[in-house]
Amino acid sequence: QLQLVESGGGLVQPGGSLRLSCTGSGVTLEHYAVAWFRLAPGKEREAVSCISPNGGNTNYGDSVRGRFATSRDNAKNTVFLQMNTLKPEDTAVYYCAAALTNPLECAYEYDDWGQGTQVTVSS
Numbered sequence: 001q002l003q004l005v006e007s008g009g010g011l012v013q014p015g016g017s018l019r020l021s022c023t024g025s026g027v028t029l030e031h032y033a034v035a036w037f038r039l040a041p042g043k044e045r046e047a048v049s050c051i052s053p054n055g056g057n058t059n060y061g062d063s064v065r066g067r068f069a070t071s072r073d074n075a076k077n078t079v080f081l082q083m084n085t086l087k088p089e090d091t092a093v094y095y096c097a098a099a100l101t102n103p104l105e106c107a108y109e110y111d112d113w114g115q116g117t118q119v120t121v122s123s
Helices: none
Strands: 003-007 009-010 017-024 032-039 044-052 059-061 068-073 078-083 092-100 117-121
Touching: 003 092, 017 032, 017 092, 017 117, 032 068, 044 068, 044 078, 059 068, 078 092
Parallel strands: 009 117
Antiparallel strands: 003 017, 017 078, 032 044, 032 092, 044 059, 068 078, 092 117
């Protein structure tokens, strides 16, 4: 059974950067698309990014495109989310999720979820 653990969250000033990690255990991630979502108080869950199993296809939400970048290291069973030029509105709990897909596809639905990591952007 696949288990996902997020790490790397914390408190950062506006304009700063953070890198989140999503590490899988129990199953190799190499056949899984992995997405990042975020949930802020009073808001609906928002899709942030996704990366296909072979890393050749990535997609981003409009609010983060150009500032965030997702990548993966299948040898380490880990997917990353590099977040730059952070804004207070990026404050949220960030979750990674995984789904079995074809090598170049992101998924429409995700079956396995991590517990989330808090990101707070504040001066």
